[in-house]
Amino acid sequence: MRAKGKRILVVDDEEPIQRVLRKNLLAGGYDVFVAGDGREALEMVKLHQPDLILLDLCMPGELDGLDVCVEVRHRGQKPPIIVLSAMSEERQKVRALDLGADDYLTKPFGSEELMARVRACLRRSQSNEGEEIQQVPELLISEDGYLYMDLARRLVKAGNNEVRLTPTEFELLKQLMLCAGKVLTHRALLRAVWGPEYGEEADYLRVYVRQLRLKVEAKPSHPRYIITEPGIGYVFRGQVEVRNA
Known part of the structure; x- marks a missing residue:
């Protein structure tokens, strides 16, 4: 899976995590966009049409990660969603998978694991598109x-x-x-x-x-x-x- 041209939206309210994720993804050759809350995330999805979303579950404001996941799928949009969760959020993590998330990473996670999950999700997404065509x-x-x-x-x-x-x-x-x-x-x-x-x-x-x-x-x-x-x-x-x- 070539990174060139692939757009990734990072949704997380913690600036240090935003910076780390953005740095790793840019180094991997991806185009990166960042949102700090659920409402901004939905606006960015509409504006940039990301190929993949990294989505934190716990965020401030009226929309948390689960709400974002529901709304993205409700709109019929199909970018892979990788949920970012803490160890204590097991129920929310499982709920997110049930609502249409494709994968999850438990905080803290390493950069190599992050990039492997991103590559795998993008590869599966491309494979699924090919199956629909065939x-x-x-x-x-x-x-x-x-x-x-x-x-x-x-x-x-x-x-x-x-x-x-x-x-x-x-x-x-x-x-x-x-x-x-x-x-x-x-x-x-x-x-x-x-x-x-x-x-x-x-x-x-x-x-x-x-x-x-x-x-x-x-x-x-x-x-x-x-x-x-x-x-x-x-x-x-x-x-x-x-x-x-």
């Missing part, structure tokens, strides 16, 4: 018919209900269903979904699996499909039919 016609259907994925339309159903998944959740479920019956290690899943910069973030993967189960499993606390292999990874239980639309 209109891949495959359907993935669990053997009992409960789970249904239309890869071309990026449509998922659990039972008779359409399920709204974030791009990351969609890719994670796709990888699991494509390899149904096969145990996928943490490293394999992380690299397949997030990119080669990942591989050791097992705790990070667990957050997304938990969110995915809440959306596609009838009983998330007793999953039927997405099964944990302790210390190894995850497996999609049962067979999956792969066919053309």
Whole structure:
């Protein structure tokens, strides 16, 4: 992923963090814009059409990070959103992912980790655009018919209900269903979904699996499909039919 021409919006009310993020991103070749609160962030999104947003959750004023995330997605805008959160904000972090955020970084974080996450999100975004153009016609259907994925339309159903998944959740479920019956290690899943910069973030993967189960499993606390292999990874239980639309 080439940085040239990619626009990144940094949304954070703390000036020292703004400076550090801006410095690292400029050094990486990105065009950087900065907003200090939610209202300004939405104005900058409209004005600059960023390719990616780095979004702090806790900000002053009438709009916090969650509000910004909701409004960006409500407008139909699709830039990847990486949430910046403190360790104590676990509920907000999970809520942000459910509202359409694509990734998260827990403060404090290192510059190398930041840049790796930015590259991975931009790469996934570009890949998703390519899939929409190509209109891949495959359907993935669990053997009992409960789970249904239309890869071309990026449509998922659990039972008779359409399920709204974030791009990351969609890719994670796709990888699991494509390899149904096969145990996928943490490293394999992380690299397949997030990119080669990942591989050791097992705790990070667990957050997304938990969110995915809440959306596609009838009983998330007793999953039927997405099964944990302790210390190894995850497996999609049962067979999956792969066919053309």
